Amino acid sequence: MNSKELETMRISFKKLNERRMEILNDPQTKKLQERVKKIREDSVNNMEELLEMAKKRFEENGIEVFLAENDQKALNIIYNIVKDEKTVSKSKSNTVSEIDLAKFLTDKNINLVETDLGDRIVQLNPTDKRPAHPIGPALHLNVKKIAEIISESLGQEIEPEPRIIMELVKANVIEELSKCKIGITGANSVAAEDGSLVMVHNEGNISLLTLMETHIVLVGIDKLVSTIEDSISVIKLETAYATGTKIPSYINVISAPSKTADIEKRLLNGMYGAKKVVVILLDNGRRDALKECLWCIGCGSCIVACPVYNAVGHEFGYKGYLGGRGVAMSKFIKNEKTSFDSGLYMCTLCGLCTLECPVSTPTSELVEKLRINSQKAGFYPKAHGVIKKNIKSSGSPFKS
Numbered sequence: 001m002n003s004k005e006l007e008t009m010r011i012s013f014k015k016l017n018e019r020r021m022e023i024l025n026d027p028q029t030k031k032l033q034e035r036v037k038k039i040r041e042d043s044v045n046n047m048e049e050l051l052e053m054a055k056k057r058f059e060e061n062g063i064e065v066f067l068a069e070n071d072q073k074a075l076n077i078i079y080n081i082v083k084d085e086k087t088v089s090k091s092k093s094n095t096v097s098e099i100d101l102a103k104f105l106t107d108k109n110i111n112l113v114e115t116d117l118g119d120r121i122v123q124l125n126p127t128d129k130r131p132a133h134p135i136g137p138a139l140h141l142n143v144k145k146i147a148e149i150i151s152e153s154l155g156q157e158i159e160p161e162p163r164i165i166m167e168l169v170k171a172n173v174i175e176e177l178s179k180c181k182i183g184i185t186g187a188n189s190v191a192a193e194d195g196s197l198v199m200v201h202n203e204g205n206i207s208l209l210t211l212m213e214t215h216i217v218l219v220g221i222d223k224l225v226s227t228i229e230d231s232i233s234v235i236k237l238e239t240a241y242a243t244g245t246k247i248p249s250y251i252n253v254i255s256a257p258s259k260t261a262d263i264e265k266r267l268l269n270g271m272y273g274a275k276k277v278v279v280i281l282l283d284n285g286r287r288d289a290l291k292e293c294l295w296c297i298g299c300g301s302c303i304v305a306c307p308v309y310n311a312v313g314h315e316f317g318y319k320g321y322l323g324g325r326g327v328a329m330s331k332f333i334k335n336e337k338t339s340f341d342s343g344l345y346m347c348t349l350c351g352l353c354t355l356e357c358p359v360s361t362p363t364s365e366l367v368e369k370l371r372i373n374s375q376k377a378g379f380y381p382k383a384h385g386v387i388k389k390n391i392k393s394s395g396s397p398f399k400s
């Protein structure tokens, strides 16, 4: 991020903090927070059990279900479904970005239509395609820059006016969606006992994707909870912390393909919504992750508070997994080197992220533990090697 983008990001964070103040001080939010903390801890502790239950329930509900151990397996499952298509559509999803689906499909000559405005802007940005926040990916770009990016992509000069940009992108996306039969989304929470996928959005784009002939949902196994009630609690808290509102514009709950039995009670799939729903439960290192790393509900509060993130932006993070918790997660999704390159040693261990986190993720403790592994694997700042050598040879880090 350049200095102008960092400045825009900090202004956006300030506005977000002002907007959230009232709801975060509401005693109801505090109660919800305690409930969700327990839900997340229990869910992560019982992940295997929930996984088995979810697979069983999805199948009973008529949803095709796969467990993908890694990114390559998830890509292959998706490819087998979309291989005959020229264009497929998607919504914003960190899990979809995690497996590099856009690049994979582009290499196979399949066009991927991004429907989320913020994510579309970020992906079209020629200089840097990384998001700045999990819910507001483009909040580091000012309207002038966004108008330039969209003008370039649509081949027409656009005024730097948010409504004009929104209307033009909407028209373009709707036209592209008319060519699609398959929609790919993530999910904010998975209710194992009910076999239900819960998705949250404000734009209405996910609702459109759920109406495609085939709806593919790629979701990390860390999103599993027991019941729909638990899922709703999680997404309400996520919304409060991420946007400062009590409830998002849309909550989609998908528990089966679209169907009707209105004629002679004969069951037919695919009335208005998806004829086929496929859920891919992604492991990709989550089973080996430190449990506290999986409590996260993806609200982004930690990066808003983080002094390092405010200074350097998404240099401190891996893809959509931003800040200290994101860097910790990258060790399990990828490896020690990725975590080191994503800023494992940038963290000051100040602990502000944990104070701001609705589920009290102990990020600095995670970072400290991972630095031990990273050091053993040979990934540590060069200066550490020099200091170690100095202490050994002269008893002082400064080599007196």
Ligand code: SF4
Pocket (backbone or CB within 6 Å): 295, 296, 297, 298, 299, 300, 301, 302, 303, 325, 353, 356, 357, 358, 359, 360, 361
């Ligand atoms: S670690 Fe906590 S504050 Fe950061 S995104 Fe996850 S839930 Fe939100």
